[in-house]
Amino acid sequence: MKLVDSHCHLDDHQFDEDREQTIERARAAGIEALMAIGTGNGPPDLEAAIRLADRYPFMYATVGVHPHDAAKATAGTFEELRDLARHPKVKAFGEIGLDYHYDFSPRDVQRAVFETQLGIADDAGMPVVIHTREAWDDTLAVLGAHWRGGGIMHCFTGDERQAGQALDRGFHLAFGGVVTFPKAEPVRQAARITPEDRLLVETDCPYLAPVPVRGKRNEPAFLVETVRKLAEVRGVTPESLAGQTSRNFERLCLRHATPNE
Ligand SMILES: [Zn+2]
Numbered sequence: 012m013k014l015v016d017s018h019c020h021l022d023d024h025q026f027d028e029d030r031e032q033t034i035e036r037a038r039a040a041g042i043e044a045l046m047a048i049g050t051g052n053g054p055p056d057l058e059a060a061i062r063l064a065d066r067y068p069f070m071y072a073t074v075g076v077h078p079h080d081a082a083k084a085t086a087g088t089f090e091e092l093r094d095l096a097r098h099p100k101v102k103a104f105g106e107i108g109l110d111y112h113y114d115f116s117p118r119d120v121q122r123a124v125f126e127t128q129l130g131i132a133d134d135a136g137m138p139v140v141i142h143t144r145e146a147w148d149d150t151l152a153v154l155g156a157h158w159r160g161g162g163i164m165h166c167f168t169g170d171e172r173q174a175g176q177a178l179d180r181g182f183h184l185a186f187g188g189v190v191t192f193p194k195a196e197p198v199r200q201a202a203r204i205t206p207e208d209r210l211l212v213e214t215d216c217p218y219l220a221p222v223p224v225r226g227k228r229n230e231p232a233f234l235v236e237t238v239r240k241l242a243e244v245r246g247v248t249p250e251s252l253a254g255q256t257s258r259n260f261e262r263l264c265l266r267h268a269t270p271n272e
């Protein structure tokens with residue numbers, strides 16, 4: 012089975028002891044491409060994913076400021092993001108968005124930093140990777156006012172209605188370990204109604220490991236479990252779902268030509 016993990020935090024300190032082995036296990040499990048998310052610990056370091064993607068041909072990178080870190084962003088941060096968006100391995104902008112669950116940054120600052128980054132992503136012609144938690148309506152409002160491109164609703168945990176809203180805006184939905192959790196029936200229903208050409212899978216590792224490894228540190232090799240469950244929910248084979256989600260990732264993220272190319 013050939014798989015694409017569309018969302019990983021392999022720079023996380025939880026991988027410091029065995030990052031190489033984790034990447035080897037990912038390859039052995041059939042992961043043929045992987046998107047390293049570059050938000051790291053926030054500004055001033057914006058290159059957490061680029062450092063990884065530069066070392067592995069099958070890895071791609073994003074750049075962006077996570078809503079948690081919005082208060083750390085300065086004018087210099089945005090200037091640097093504009094430059095980094097031209098790096099050949101950078102294929103998307105993110106994860107950006109709003110997180111009203113933790114409120115690590117003030118909400119008005121989160122919104123302003125989100126809007127500014129949508130502008131930079133638009134200029135770069137790149138898809139965006141959206142993180143939204145307990146902020147669905149505001150996220151849609153900001154996208155409605157400031158975004159006309161495509162992107163990914165990462166770790167989609169909404170219901171059928173919210174899936175419809177995101178799909179109407181042209182977004183892809185990326186499903187992760189949550190789809191395997193017993194109580195997540197609304198998320199499985201959202202996965203059922205998602206058109207096959209808008210479907211992606213992700214681990215969001217080290218977070219949100221799927222059943223039967225739930226509670227452990229997550230890693231790309233565990234994506235197989237999510238793919239199996241999602242395939243069962245949609246009534247297709249795991250191989251077919253893996254192939255479809257890999258093609259979707261390629262079409263959305265890898266066909267895009269950076270200004271340097
Ligand atoms: Zn996230």
Ligand SMILES: [Zn+2]
Pocket residue numbers: 018020048106215
């Ligand atoms: Zn993430």
